Amino acid sequence: DAGITQSPRHKVTETGTPVTLRCHQTENHRYMYWYRQDPGHGLRLIHYSYGVKDTDKGEVSDGYSVSRSKTEDFLLTLESATSSQTSVYFCAISGRGDWDGYTFGSGTRLTVV
Amino acid sequence: DQQVKQNSPSLSVQEGRISILNCDYTNSMFDYFLWYKKYPAEGPTFLISISSIKDKNEDGRFTVFLNKSAKHLSLHIVPSQPGDSAVYFCAASAGSSSSNTGKLIFGQGTTLQVKP
Numbered sequence: 001d002a003g004i005t006q007s008p009r010h011k012v013t014e015t016g017t018p019v020t021l022r023c024h025q026t027e028n029h030r031y032m033y034w035y036r037q038d039p040g041h042g043l044r045l046i047h048y049s050y051g052v053k054d055t056d057k058g059e060v061s062d063g064y065s066v067s068r069s070k071t072e073d074f075l076l077t078l079e080s081a082t083s084s085q086t087s088v089y090f091c092a093i094s095g096r097g098d099w100d101g102y103t104f105g106s107g108t109r110l111t112v113v
Numbered sequence: 114d115q116q117v118k119q120n121s122p123s124l125s126v127q128e129g130r131i132s133i134l135n136c137d138y139t140n141s142m143f144d145y146f147l148w149y150k151k152y153p154a155e156g157p158t159f160l161i162s163i164s165s166i167k168d169k170n171e172d173g174r175f176t177v178f179l180n181k182s183a184k185h186l187s188l189h190i191v192p193s194q195p196g197d198s199a200v201y202f203c204a205a206s207a208g209s210s211s212s213n214t215g216k217l218i219f220g221q222g223t224t225l226q227v228k229p
């Protein structure tokens with residue numbers, strides 16, 4: 001979707017290194033979310049934001065931090081990457097705060113070796 | 114614990130026939146349910162939703178049924194088409210509109226293959 005982009009699309013990193021994934025939106029939406037997708041687990045919420053500098057934890061937040069210094073960018077940081085964080089990461093945005101309005105990015109495939 | 118469960122990892126149907134994807138949930142506070150569709154290398158896209166005040170919602174070839182007493186919902190696709198081959202995620206939420214932050218709990222997904 002042209003209104004939301006994730007970068008990078010693919011990344012391979014070593015255990016113990018910090019990694020930052022970026023979600024950028026051009027829709028001026030208030031709500032942004034980070035999910036991870038893993039086989040057998042579906043999509044699990046990591047962190048979400050309901051406004052600039054307003055963030056909260058999801059169900060699998062350990063080992064992750066986020067920042068939202070401006071409306072259009074929501075950053076997900078792995079402070080010290082571990083192999084268990086190998087996954088596909090999806091960002092989603094919503095303008096209405098309701099679920100029909102979720103738009104997902106194309107995902108970032110992260111491999112921690 | 115998995116609050117939203119899709120117990121069938123995969124489903125294969127013939128083109129033109131009905132596809133039925135199932136989803137169970139455990140949290141009685143869930144009041145809104147959705148289905149998302151995902152193609153490889155793409156993000157999920159919204160397909161259809163249903164509020165807990167309804168037991169059925171229809172949109173073209175797609176119908177979602179909700180059985181609150183059984184905490185079960187299903188997605189029916191009739192007729193199935195090869196282009197429907199994708200991963201389908203069931204999702205649920207327990208937010209009220211006044212405190213809505215839009216958090217969704219997803220199931221594990223079911224891979225649907227529609228054979229020509």
